Amino acid sequence: MKSVCFIFNKPPYGQESGKELLDICLMCSAFEMPITVIFQGDGVLQLIENQQPDILNIKNYSKTFKALKLYGVETVLIDAAGLEKHQLVTENILNIGEIANSKIIQNVIQNTDFSIML
Amino acid sequence: MKTLFILNNPSKLTTCLEAMAKDDGLLLIEDAVILTRKNIERKEISLQALNEDVTARGVNHTDPSWQLINYAKFVELTLTFDKSVTWL
Amino acid sequence: MATFSLLITANPYSNQGQYSALKFTKAVLEAGHIIKRIFFYADGVLVANRLNCPPADELNLTKSWAKLAIEKDIELTVCVTAALKRGIVNQAEAERNALTSESIDPAFELSGLGQLTEAMLASDRLVTFG
Structure with a gap:
């Protein structure tokens, strides 16, 4: 089966792209493709705890990130440089993956059959 | 596996380069072709830009580190590399 | 000879x-x-x-895709969830949602996101335009 990696690199809610990319990810999981999810750069902001987009009348999809393991997503990588840029530590974000440096992220992108970002 | 990174937004160059490894390729299209004016000093990756987008924007004096290609070569490149990722 | 699929997210008249x-x-x-x-x-x-009705001296993107699809027998698949939100509906969806008319060009077909995954699995390359 072909593998796919999804790269989240934008903050949530200003644009829909995070949710749209997540929807593709869930669909690929339904097809049982091996999936890696990467939160790179500003994408780490998708993982900040205690989001309340409902006060903007926008649907909260950050809960779905917590369920990625249940959807069979084995590897979730969180960009160390992205966390540093936004002065975030692991306690500020959803505990759903491993912190990774750019070498590890490069390696994962190189080793999957498809890479998608939106 | 070698990856072709397709970049259309010049302000995303830095994060795109961070994700690129040795032997990957960078193809500038649309607004990103303005980046051909300078040498980005990354010798371990191949550097291309879509000539139609360069010409359309009147970008001249491109740096010789960038190879200017047409759409036929764009298609070829996506096959030379093992996959492409459009860095949005 | 290779098999390609495309994923297009770019807004038609706002982006290139x-x-x-x-x-x-x-x-x-x-x-x-x-x-x-x-x-x-x-x-x-x-x-x-x-x-969609662009001025006569601008390229009509809808008609350009439709022409290509008909001439070269290409599947133009539109994500139904993304489409319904944006008022792109076929006759069946128009009736289901009590809308006055359909709005999709007949060269395009509404379908689910699974069609994207299925296309990826059946293609050598996926190229995204956003």
Whole structure:
């Protein structure tokens, strides 16, 4: 089966792209493709705890990130440089993956059959 | 596996380069072709830009580190590399 | 000979992405390769609106895709969830949602996101235009 990696690199809610990319990810999981999810750069902001987009009348999809393991997503990588840029530590974000440096992220992108970002 | 990174937004160059490894390729299209004016000093990756987008924007004096290609070569490149990722 | 699929998310008249995707698609076909499917997603679905009416001296992207699809027998698939939100509906969806009319150009087809995954699995390359 072909593998796919999804790269989240934008903050949530200003644009829909995070949710749209997540929807593709869930669909690929339904097809049982091996999936890696990467939160790179500003994408780490998708993982900040205690989001309340409902006060903007926008649907909260950050809960779905917590369920990625249940959807069979084995590897979730969180960009160390992205966390540093936004002065975030692991306690500020959803505990759903491993912190990774750019070498590890490069390696994962190189080793999957498809890479998608939106 | 070698990856072709397709970049259309010049302000995303830095994060795109961070994700690129040795032997990957960078193809500038649309607004990103303005980046051909300078040498980005990354010798371990191949550097291309879509000539139609360069010409359309009147970008001249491109740096010789960038190879200017047409759409036929764009298609070829996506096959030379093992996959492409459009860095949005 | 290779098989390509495209994922297009670019807003048709706000960004260059749809123009680039059209040129890329033509170049793929000219090189003798196969287009398995072109999948429109996010704002990219707006190009499927048959009521799009650009000025006569601008390229009509909807008609350009439709012409290519008919001449070269290419599947233009529009994500139904993204489309319904943006008012791109076929007759069945119009009736189901009590809307006055359908709005999708007949060259395009509404379908689920699974069609994108299925296209990826059946293609050598997926190229995104956003």
